[in-house]
Amino acid sequence: MGRPKALLPFDGKPLIAHLVQRLSQRFSDIVVVAAQDQTLPSLPVTLVHDAVAYQGPVGGIYYGLRAIRGTAAFVTSCDVPFLQLPFIDYLVSQLNHHGRDYDVVVPVWQDRLQPLHAVYRRSVVPHLQEQLAAQRLRPVYLYDTVPTRKVSPAEIERFDPEGMSFLNMNTQADYQAALAQWRTLSVPISCTVELFGVARLTARTSRVPLTLSAEATLGDALTVLGVECPALLGSVLSADEAGHASLQSGYTCNINGQDFVRDAHTRLRAGDSLLILSSDAGG
Amino acid sequence: MYGFHGRLLRIDLTTQSYTWQDIESSRLTAVLGGVGLGASLLYDHAPPGVEPFSADNPLIFTSAPLVGTGLTTTAKYAVVTKSPLTGFIADSLSSSFFALELKRLGVDALVITGAAEQPTYLLITDDGAEFRTASHLTGLSAQETEERIRHAVRTEEEAEVRVAAIGRAGENLVRFATLSNEGRHAGRGGVGAVFGAKRLKAVALRGRCRVAVADTGAVEKIATTLRERSVGPQTAKYREIGTVANLAVFDRLGSLPTYNFQNTPFAQAEALSGESFITNSFSQTHGCAACTIRCERLFRSLNGEAQRLEYETLFALGPLCGIEEPDAVLRAARLCDRYGLDTISTGGTIAWATECADKGLWPELRETGLSFGNAEAILALLPDIAHRQGVGAILAEGSRLAATRIGAEAEGFAMHVKGMELPGYEPRSLKTMALGLAVSPRGACHNRSGAYEADFSGQVDRLQADAGRGALVAASEDFSAVLDSLIVCKFLRKCFDDFYADTAHLMSAVTGWNYTATDLKQVGERINTLKKLFNMREGWRPEDDWLPPRLLTEPLSSGVAQGVSLTPDELRLMIQSYYAARGWNEEGLVREEKKRELGL
Numbered sequence: 001m002g003r004p005k006a007l008l009p010f011d012g013k014p015l016i017a018h019l020v021q022r023l024s025q026r027f028s029d030i031v032v033v034a035a036q037d038q039t040l041p042s043l044p045v046t047l048v049h050d051a052v053a054y055q056g057p058v059g060g061i062y063y064g065l066r067a068i069r070g071t072a073a074f075v076t077s078c079d080v081p082f083l084q085l086p087f088i089d090y091l092v093s094q095l096n097h098h099g100r101d102y103d104v105v106v107p108v109w110q111d112r113l114q115p116l117h118a119v120y121r122r123s124v125v126p127h128l129q130e131q132l133a134a135q136r137l138r139p140v141y142l143y144d145t146v147p148t149r150k151v152s153p154a155e156i157e158r159f160d161p162e163g164m165s166f167l168n169m170n171t172q173a174d175y176q177a178a179l180a181q182w183r184t185l186s187v188p189i190s191c192t193v194e195l196f197g198v199a200r201l202t203a204r205t206s207r208v209p210l211t212l213s214a215e216a217t218l219g220d221a222l223t224v225l226g227v228e229c230p231a232l233l234g235s236v237l238s239a240d241e242a243g244h245a246s247l248q249s250g251y252t253c254n255i256n257g258q259d260f261v262r263d264a265h266t267r268l269r270a271g272d273s274l275l276i277l278s279s280d281a282g283g
Numbered sequence: 284m285y286g287f288h289g290r291l292l293r294i295d296l297t298t299q300s301y302t303w304q305d306i307e308s309s310r311l312t313a314v315l316g317g318v319g320l321g322a323s324l325l326y327d328h329a330p331p332g333v334e335p336f337s338a339d340n341p342l343i344f345t346s347a348p349l350v351g352t353g354l355t356t357t358a359k360y361a362v363v364t365k366s367p368l369t370g371f372i373a374d375s376l377s378s379s380f381f382a383l384e385l386k387r388l389g390v391d392a393l394v395i396t397g398a399a400e401q402p403t404y405l406l407i408t409d410d411g412a413e414f415r416t417a418s419h420l421t422g423l424s425a426q427e428t429e430e431r432i433r434h435a436v437r438t439e440e441e442a443e444v445r446v447a448a449i450g451r452a453g454e455n456l457v458r459f460a461t462l463s464n465e466g467r468h469a470g471r472g473g474v475g476a477v478f479g480a481k482r483l484k485a486v487a488l489r490g491r492c493r494v495a496v497a498d499t500g501a502v503e504k505i506a507t508t509l510r511e512r513s514v515g516p517q518t519a520k521y522r523e524i525g526t527v528a529n530l531a532v533f534d535r536l537g538s539l540p541t542y543n544f545q546n547t548p549f550a551q552a553e554a555l556s557g558e559s560f561i562t563n564s565f566s567q568t569h570g571c572a573a574c575t576i577r578c579e580r581l582f583r584s585l586n587g588e589a590q591r592l593e594y595e596t597l598f599a600l601g602p603l604c605g606i607e608e609p610d611a612v613l614r615a616a617r618l619c620d621r622y623g624l625d626t627i628s629t630g631g632t633i634a635w636a637t638e639c640a641d642k643g644l645w646p647e648l649r650e651t652g653l654s655f656g657n658a659e660a661i662l663a664l665l666p667d668i669a670h671r672q673g674v675g676a677i678l679a680e681g682s683r684l685a686a687t688r689i690g691a692e693a694e695g696f697a698m699h700v701k702g703m704e705l706p707g708y709e710p711r712s713l714k715t716m717a718l719g720l721a722v723s724p725r726g727a728c729h730n731r732s733g734a735y736e737a738d739f740s741g742q743v744d745r746l747q748a749d750a751g752r753g754a755l756v757a758a759s760e761d762f763s764a765v766l767d768s769l770i771v772c773k774f775l776r777k778c779f780d781d782f783y784a785d786t787a788h789l790m791s792a793v794t795g796w797n798y799t800a801t802d803l804k805q806v807g808e809r810i811n812t813l814k815k816l817f818n819m820r821e822g823w824r825p826e827d828d829w830l831p832p833r834l835l836t837e838p839l840s841s842g843v844a845q846g847v848s849l850t851p852d853e854l855r856l857m858i859q860s861y862y863a864a865r866g867w868n869e870e871g872l873v874r875e876e877k878k879r880e881l882g883l
């Protein structure tokens with residue numbers, strides 16, 4: 001494609017700059033692992049280089065984890081333009097699942113493990129070192145060795161129905177398609193909140209139109225709803241210190257009359273109707 | 284004994300006599316009170332195959348261990364008999380001061396058999412029963428009867444009584460007549476008609492017994508917690524709007540039946556929504572005695588009168604009959620209350636008749652002008668049903684029996700299960716509820732299980748059927764059986780942390796007997812199995828656990844559930860999964876091992 005994939009321009013900026021900007025909304029410590037001879041634009045990251053070239057993903061994960069300050073890291077390649085923060089949050093949360101601790105959380109998408117969109121504890125570094133020494137360069141060896149939580153497609157679809165997180169670019173055509181997708185995603189979407197019962201009486205309206213960012217989640221919509229209808233805060237909605245709103249117990253949300261959702265990370269689509277109703281329907 | 288009294292009063296209307304009988308404590312631990320004790324006594328006191336309108340059909344009132352303890356929402360009683368509408372068990376609940384007075388009589392149950400020669404009312408005290416003439420009360424509404432009796436006893440004997448009574452529909456044996464007290468109704472299954480068959484107009488109670496609990500401190504602590512939670516966000520819907528809040532939500536979710544279950548949604552749902560009623564015509568908030576939720580709402584009619592309205596009444600006398608005007612629904616509700624007609628069965632039977640009229644299947648209906656949305660024609664039918672006059676004499680039989688008179692085509696859209704008209708939950712878009720309605724022992728019922736909760740919570744895909752539903756419905760029925768036997772109002776159900784553990788703790792504190800969560804779960808299963816055993820004895824066949832043909836042949840044609848259907852195979856699959864979850868055989872019959880396991 002004529003230049004390193006991390007440097008392909010989107011909106012006139014190299015892709016890696018977008019990735020770092022997005023990840024910095026969640027992470028304060030970002031490590032970039034570059035090839036020995038690679039030059040990158042100046043970024044607010046810790047930059048490390050492969051000590052030995054051509055060791056594949058295991059090498060990159062190994063050098064990256066060695067450089068992190070914390071105990072675990074989300075690892076991604078640099079050619080994925082559509083990372084989804086709520087999904088990454090979910091992966092991180094799965095390091096402990098049903099009271100069990102895991103060293104790796106890795107999604108399975110289209111029947112394939114996604115080692116370069118996964119969460120690793122720093123404690124796996126010695127295992128990776130052994131693997132590299134033995135020239136076992138496939139990440140799956142690690143998953144057979146340490147407690148690994150595999151995240152199913154059904155779980156992924158709750159956050160990322162089309163698997164955009166895993167979309168990478170290998171050809172010029174891939175790049176062009178990604179650019180087109182990038183443009184549609186920068187257009188805001190319109191959704192409508194339909195209020196029922198106590199929520200309707202409290203807000204004194206039955207419908208609230210919302211304009212949201214293209215990647216808005218249920219949590220984002222509720223936060224905007226709290227701004228549009230402050231009367232709902234304290235009775236139907238609660239807001240945390242950062243101003244993020246969520247539904248109080250006793251209320252639930254249904255999207256388009258079809259799916260009941262409570263997970264704040266649920267992605268919304270243009271034209272969605274969010275029904276806010278009592279969680280005690282019936283009776 | 285704590286929590287219970289350990290005895291019942293048996294009253295014979297034919298011989299005008301009564302006796303006290305002990306109730307074994309083993310029976311009380313096994314089935315608690317309320318519907319559980321009612322089902323157990325019905326099984327023993329009803330002669331097998333008894334005709335619902337015969338003198339031998341017992342009319343059983345039961346109290347329950349939590350009644351009178353001061354716990355919020357527990358002022359309730361059950362009335363149990365063999366239903367003239369279904370031929371199976373009828374177990375209805377009602378509430379308020381009558382329930383508290385029943386407990387103060389010092390009995391856990393009244394078992395009334397026989398039939399009086401003349402219109403009679405019973406005055407029951409802790410000394411026994413008095414048989415009084417009710418000739419002067421004939422034709423009065425339940426409310427008027429209640430007022431007259433209370434006034435008479437107050438002026439003549441300087442005493443207060445609490446009264447449950449029937450109206451004209453009960454006197455005339457309308458198969459879906461109610462029993463009412465203080466504006467509350469034991470609505471479903473036709474208990475009011477069994478009163479009528481016994482020429483019993485009312486029961487008046489005056490008791491002096493105090494309710495003792497084993498551990499007052501523990502009960503008070505639980506009572507405080509529940510009282511606090513009962514005014515939290517979990518019950519906001521009931522406290523702020525009442526059950527009428529369901530209408531707009533159900534409509535939006537494709538679950539509001541309209542035009543005799545021909546379709547959803549309803550074009551005028553907004554005007555009939557609970558939110559609109561609250562905004563436009565709210566009059567008063569009421570609640571049962573000892574309730575901190577107070578879910579009842581009264582709305583003002585155009586003529587200024589206040590009328591109590593619940594979702595089921597609103598659905599059945601509104602969208603189900605195509606009625607769009609809020610005031611027409613209030614007027615119809617008032618007439619039903621006045622005559623003592625169950626609003627769901629009334630709306631269901633009239634909606635069926637309206638479709639007969641539409642299709643020209645019942646020529647006599649032509650002169651009534653009956654058509655969907657014609658409020659005046661529908662209102663005019665209500666007195667006819669209550670008086671059993673004109674076409675009303677046939678409608679008074681309920682949609683199942685009425686349809687057999689009109690013909691096979693009309694039977695295809697008589698929307699009942701076991702003879703009881705369906706409540707306002709569209710089974711095609713609520714598949715768990717579809718199963719709950721099909722297998723419920725008392726017919727199409729939304730109260731003896733909360734199967735719809737799985738559909739409305741996203742726990743399952745409500746538009747699809749699968750073999751996981753049997754276990755959900757069985758669990759929901761068992762949960763409801765325990766609620767209805769303790770008795771706690773179902774609107775308090777979300778205020779428990781762990782329902783079985785919490786109520787086991789509560790029951791231990793009230794009775795001094797040691798209950799565990801596992802015991803109470805088994806109590807729920809035992810009660811539902813007992814009801815099934817009663818129904819089997821009274822002639823239940825596998826085809827009785829089924830849904831009306833319309834629901835199994837016509838997909839929904841609009842709304843969010845457009846195109847959604849329910850096939851006979853899907854229903855069969857769910858029913859089999861229910862029998863399997865219950866440990867019954869494939870035909871739905873209770874096995875001997877199961878009876879032994881449950882001590883039945």
Ligand code: SF4
Nearest residue numbers: 570571574576578772
């Ligand atoms: S919540 Fe409603 S039905 Fe239940 S006890 Fe209170 S007033 Fe009665």
